[in-house]
Amino acid sequence: MYTVTSFLAGLVFGLGLIVAGMANPEKVLGFLDLAGAWDPSLALVMAGAIAVGAGAFALMRKKTRTLLGAPLRLPAARDIDRRLVFGSLVFGAGWGLAGICPGPALVLAGYGAVKGLVFLAAMLAGSALFEFLEEFVGRRADKLPMQNRPHEDGSNRRR
């Protein structure tokens, strides 16, 4: 059941991206181009998503188990550190170059768009490079007494 609901969540998320226009890099870049002919649509996508999502997260705030009885795994990290800010700046630069972020990259792969697949392959390589660097550079950090805690991105990696 856990896997089925996971598939359905991904499917509805992807349908939302298509309907919203987020799967179209041209439209995303139209939103990011403040100095040109600005298309504010994507601000409404965020607003719509947060309006619907906020209620669910508020509901789960005090819970420890989900409706399916699964444990709640929400990010515990609180620190606003260099990794968070620099990582996000690097991501934003890449997002601005092509108009594609991770969700739409997968949807574009489903479209069968060759350029989307090129982006996706590079994105996976970048993510793999991160795993590689963490494995070597992060080994020292692992000696620090830190919990194995989940992150906003849904990963459970050790830090």
Next chain:
Amino acid sequence: MSIAWNAFTPVSALIGGALIGAAAAAFVVLNGRIAGVSGILGGLLRPARGDVAWRAAFVTGLVAAPLAYGIFAALPAIRIDAGPAVLVAAGLLVGIGTRYGSGCTSGHGVCGISRLSPRSIVATLAFMAAGFATVFVARHLLPGL
């Protein structure tokens, strides 16, 4: 700044956004997790026992979305202007940046802001600012690059 009213699609933006929010809501209420695409995907690169199926299922759902949409209606056209070199550079930056920053538009932007996480609000401001700046440079300072 001028607003491109002809490109502005408020209704489909709100409906699509609500669908994205509904998916993120269902995911936390049922599976107890953040619907953060970069991390769900990233976790597959270093697979842990018992942690693969749900990740693969979520990713499959995203990839299947255009196929499912196509059954009921014609898929909206997409346009990718970037050339191969730019796509590779952009993909690498997105891949590394989202993992160092612990999230992307979905994990920080949608879920994080929905739960009022200060970390996610800072991350979203950072990647939005970098996105705006990059497009400004690429389109207005160094066009034709």
